[in-house]
Amino acid sequence: MGEPVIRIRNLRKVIDGREILKGINLDIYEGEIFVIIGGSGSGKSTLLKHIVGLWKPTEGCVCVFGQNLAELDEQELDKIRLKMGYVFQEGALFDFLKVWENVGFYYLEHTNLPKPVVRKKAIELLRQVDLDEKVADLYPSQLSGGMKKRVSTARAIAGEGRIILYDEPTSGLDPVTSRNIDRLIVSLRDRLGSTSVVVTHDMISAVSIADRIGFIYKGELLEVGTPEQILNSKNPLVREFVEKGLYGLKRER
Ligand SMILES: Nc1ncnc2c1ncn2[C@@H]1O[C@H](COP(=O)(O)OP(=O)(O)OP(=O)(O)O)[C@@H](O)[C@H]1O
């Protein structure tokens, strides 16, 4: 499998005296779709924020492409971030910018490329996520939830897209749109060969797209395995999460 592109060792994070991540160890390999599942407040988003270097570990380390993020200065960190796209849980599109300006934001801010060139690039990226050229000149408030997720994804792959991190890409979306987003994640990996880390509560999405799944519980990575291994886990906490996720809705009626 070669060297992992993301290597996490004994990652601890304490915020306001509370231990949010309790010693995470994890390797993620090139081209892999690694899905992180777990309940609300278990630390999934916090873990992603450490992988992009938005947070610094209290203890332990996160290495991306062999470099310890905590040892890099802002400039070096920016260079690595160029290879990483992050689809935020909240979507985080700029409401005052048109769709194409959101997608091409990096180029508008960090390069001297003329606007029409950036707009063309943005339209190309929108196509990659199956959005029509017409969407380019709309504002985020004019889009549906599913379209916003696609626009965020287009922005995330605008850099070099070697690693794409998705935080709850299907939350708040209807089942059909969710499955479309799932297909999109897999097809981007297949086409770009990027490594993907996907945080989700959605078990159906997790088992259908993952190469491996990690279950996080109260800041601990309790189990890592293939979808099949996770579905057949003997750990009662994993079993409960999986069963609720796959059959819970049916049982509630
Ligand atoms: N900036 C912060 N300041 C203080 N506490 C925080 C901060 N960010 C996260 N936390 C706490 O860390 C814990 C883990 O939060 P995190 O957002 O990582 O959970 P999550 O697994 O992503 O949950 P969800 O599924 O609801 O998105 C929570 O108890 C949260 O309150």
Ligand SMILES: [Mg+2]
């Ligand atoms: Mg979260």
